[in-house]
Amino acid sequence: MKVELKLLPAEKRGRLTNQSNLPFGRIFTDHMFYMFYREGEGWQGACIKPYEPICLDPAAVVFHYSQTIFEGLKAYYGVDGRIRLFRPERNMARLNRSARRMCMPEVDEDFVLQALKQLVYVEREWVPKEKGSALYIRPLMMGTEAFLGVKPSAEYIFFIILSPVGAYYKEGFNPIKIYVTDKYVRAAPGGVGDVKTGGNYAASLMASEEAKKLVYTQVLWLDAVERRYVEEVGTMNIFFYFEDELATPALTGTILPGITRESVIQMARDWGLRVSERRISIEEVLSSAESGRLKECFGTGTAAVISPVGWLAYKGREYVINQGQTGPLARKLFEELTGIQYGSRPDPYGWIQFVP
Ligand SMILES: *Cc1c(COP(=O)(O)O)cnc(C)c1O
Numbered sequence: 001m002k003v004e005l006k007l008l009p010a011e012k013r014g015r016l017t018n019q020s021n022l023p024f025g026r027i028f029t030d031h032m033f034y035m036f037y038r039e040g041e042g043w044q045g046a047c048i049k050p051y052e053p054i055c056l057d058p059a060a061v062v063f064h065y066s067q068t069i070f071e072g073l074k075a076y077y078g079v080d081g082r083i084r085l086f087r088p089e090r091n092m093a094r095l096n097r098s099a100r101r102m103c104m105p106e107v108d109e110d111f112v113l114q115a116l117k118q119l120v121y122v123e124r125e126w127v128p129k130e131k132g133s134a135l136y137i138r139p140l141m142m143g144t145e146a147f148l149g150v151k152p153s154a155e156y157i158f159f160i161i162l163s164p165v166g167a168y169y170k171e172g173f174n175p176i177k178i179y180v181t182d183k184y185v186r187a188a189p190g191g192v193g194d195v196k197t198g199g200n201y202a203a204s205l206m207a208s209e210e211a212k213k214l215v216y217t218q219v220l221w222l223d224a225v226e227r228r229y230v231e232e233v234g235t236m237n238i239f240f241y242f243e244d245e246l247a248t249p250a251l252t253g254t255i256l257p258g259i260t261r262e263s264v265i266q267m268a269r270d271w272g273l274r275v276s277e278r279r280i281s282i283e284e285v286l287s288s289a290e291s292g293r294l295k296e297c298f299g300t301g302t303a304a305v306i307s308p309v310g311w312l313a314y315k316g317r318e319y320v321i322n323q324g325q326t327g328p329l330a331r332k333l334f335e336e337l338t339g340i341q342y343g344s345r346p347d348p349y350g351w352i353q354f355v356p
Contacts, residue, residue: 001108004047007031009120019128022166024303025136029123033115033160036144037105046111048119052162057146061153066199066224067143069098072302073259074134074165075355077121077127083355086341088113090259095139098195104141104150112139116160118353123162125200131267131342132167168304173326173334175310176299177218181207182283182315185224186231186254193231193254196268201235203275208234216313218299222282223254230280236299236307237261240285241329243293250277260300264333266349274331282314290317296327300306305341306334 013030026055035046071091076084092109099106116137120127127135139160143153174190184207187193193199207219218234232238232248237258239248246268251257268275286292289312300305310324339345340352 001035001043001046001111003033003118003212004045005122006047006049008050014126016126016164017126019130019164020166022128022133024165025163027164028181029075029135029162030124030177031119032162033119033123035156035158035229037156040152043107047113048115048122048257051199052159054159056144059146061145061147061150061267063145064148065143065150066154066197066202067102067104068198069095069102069104070138070140070142070196070198071098072196072340073096073137074302075127075137075162076134076341076343077129080343082343083124083127083233084341085117085120085353085355087259087263087351088353090262091139091268094257094259095141098197099141101192101195102144102197105156107141107158112158113184117355119160119162126162126164127165128164130167134165136163138163138183148226158305159274173308173331175308175321175324175326176217176307177311177313178190178218179211179214180222180312180314181211182222183207184219184221186221186282188224189253191254192254194251204234212312220312221306222249228283228291230279230282230285233299233309236301236304238309239293239297240280240288241296241298241327242288243295243335244274245271246252246275246329248275249280258302258321260305260337263337263349264300264306266285266317267330267333267336286312286314286319292331296329297321298327298330298333299349301332303333305337308332 009089031048032051035043037043073091078084092113096106141158145153211219221231222235223229232255265275297309308326310331312319340347
């Protein structure tokens, strides 16, 4: 399959104005990648075309039963002026893993990655140049067949849109406050907690709205069975640095397998840290916070890279971690990962792919 180019003439294209105050996910570039699928025919019609609304039948499967998956990654404007992607092949692999779980058709990973790079290249003027800013890339697939029965859709669309985003840490690399909920759960064993599918995020809204009212930034989820073991936080995986061990919950099917998580585990092991993927109870976390055995806590994800956690609230009590300060391990991981992403540090793992 070839990607057909239907590009806007130069005078009809927008421009990135006011680079220093980019909100998250509200500005979109001029073009999008698009293709569609029909059972028995496969993927077809691949094109890069002007960004435009999508017209769907009101009976489309996605509106009623949420058969939809997405991905999230970024293109970085490097210190040498070259545009970099961070482990995009991992996002393509996860997209297909999500597709299988949601009974959706897989895509050709190499083809979609090439198309993604082509789109970013077409929109290269939209990649913000300020430190910490990036071009957020959102691939998405949904079932579009017009049919009210509950079964996998026979038709799908897949698209990629791009959004220039500002630096996550505008006011410094400061710890956030997290609310540990024992009232709501995010994902149950056997469910779709390890899939980037829309419904997971709709289901999480009420818990995070309640946490925000209490001025906490995000929710830390506990396991659905015992409401005891830590899972993840908002749209980030979570790490605890106990004394001489960096621990993170194991991927048991209810946690999203983050690419930042995977990268942090690998780097920390190479730095000689003992890293474990295991069950971590909330009692262990809180008693360690009190005794000082818990030296640091941080979230990991594409948006923030590393997000230090300074406070945890649980059952009406607040626990402080590292006196509410960013710890040296979180800082080192942040500097190393962003250094690789923006090309100011070497890329010993071959994690970077260039555009074009
Ligand atoms: C996307 C996501 C993450 C982080 O994944 P990255 O690949 O590191 O960006 C973690 N948890 C949830 C629920 C997510 O949706």
